[in-house]
Amino acid sequence: MLHSLRKIFGSNIKALEILYILEGVKPAGRIMVKEDDKEGIFSFLEDKGLSFSVSDFKVIKQDKEKPYSDKAIKVPIDSDKKGYFFVYISKDKEKTTEAKRLEGEGKHEELGVLLGYPRCCSVFFSDHFEEESRKDNDYTLRALGKSEGFEFPFFSNIAARHFDLSLLSHFPCSFNCEKSVEIAENHLEVVERYDKEIAEIIRGMLKGAVVYTENEGVFLLRQCKLEHNRLYYKGVMGTGSSQLAEMLKNAEYIDIMNKNRIRLDGLEMKNVGFMLFS
Ligand SMILES: [Zn+2]
Known part of the structure; x- marks a missing residue:
């Protein structure tokens, strides 16, 4: 059907x-x-x-x-x-x-x-x-x-x-x-x-983490594990190519400061949306 x-x-x-x-x-x-x-x-x-x-x-x-x-x-x-x-x-x-x-x-x-x-x-x-x-x-x-x-x-x-x-x-x-x-x-x-x-x-x-931006794409992070503020993941699905896409692909984890702030590869990013769906 x-x-x-x-x-x-x-x-x-x-x-x-x-x-x-x-x-x-x-x-x-x-x-x-x-x-x-x-x-x-x-x-x-x-x-x-x-x-x-x-x-x-x-x-x-x-x-x-x-x-x-x-x-x-x-x-x-x-x-x-x-x-x-x-x-x-x-x-x-x-x-x-x-x-x-x-x-x-x-x-x-x-x-x-x-x-x-x-x-x-x-x-x-x-x-x-x-x-x-x-x-x-x-x-x-x-x-x-x-x-x-x-x-x-x-x-x-x-x-x-x-x-x-x-x-x-x-x-x-x-x-x-x-x-x-x-x-x-x-x-x-x-x-x-x-x-x-x-x-x-x-x-x-639908289960997994999402990094959501207005201009740099939307990303689903697969196989996530949250340890304290650090989110480990394996695999990224993204809506397109951008610098953020590359960085997420190359990293193994991101640090979550709050729902609008993450740290990726030593770089702090504001104005993003972070959500963890389980
Ligand atoms: Zn409602």
């Missing part, structure tokens, strides 16, 4: 989103659909008895060099530039038209709640939308700012979405947000029911 969804939707995160809706653990979803893929996707949704509404505009993704970008600009539906549609999907037709309307009116909090996100996280998103949408639309460091410490349950690891994996479709208001963890647990249960192996892979990917 997940393999065929993956094939149709072209990404793990989108495939999971559809699975949650089909299984009734998510009331509605919103995904971006590439213009050229829309026929295939729409007929798949119809076959599965899912309702959908399509945005009246297209978006063109920015930052093409980044494998995953939250930044996009709106263009008219008849623009000859190829883009993506927002597609609102649910078992309930009304929810899809309502989601489309709320997005059009910029009602982010209500839209979040309709999509099944916790109220606290929808408020968090809405409160910071104006500021973040001028940047990258990435609320990860802001969520970290609202989180206590740097050790969190792996369920709320949204940094892995840069590698096309996540159990959440929203930015949690903090990495300790209990309602978000509960949603992610339900999502993993559904995956497990279909494919134990994929559930295990997801668990493995």
Whole structure:
């Protein structure tokens, strides 16, 4: 099931989103659909008895060099530039038209709640939308700012979405947000029911440390061991090449001063996000 969804939707995160809706653990979803893929996707949704509404505009993704970008600009539906549609999907037709309307009116909090996100996280998103949408639309460091410490349950690891994996479709208001963890647990249960192996892979990917920067990439550190303030690791997955990427690859450990400050190879780095998910 997940393999065929993956094939149709072209990404793990989108495939999971559809699975949650089909299984009734998510009331509605919103995904971006590439213009050229829309026929295939729409007929798949119809076959599965899912309702959908399509945005009246297209978006063109920015930052093409980044494998995953939250930044996009709106263009008219008849623009000859190829883009993506927002597609609102649910078992309930009304929810899809309502989601489309709320997005059009910029009602982010209500839209979040309709999509099944916790109220606290929808408020968090809405409160910071104006500021973040001028940047990258990435609320990860802001969520970290609202989180206590740097050790969190792996369920709320949204940094892995840069590698096309996540159990959440929203930015949690903090990495300790209990309602978000509960949603992610339900999502993993559904995956497990279909494919134990994929559930295990997801668990493995989400567990580990993350070094998060705005301009130098996002890194997952594998096989971590924290001893006092020193984090030993074996293996790094990164979103691109940068000086930081090289340094992390060559090092065996980093020292954690706090969630925004690490020391790597004798060099102290501020303004990074550090999170340890277990
Ligand atoms: Zn929350």
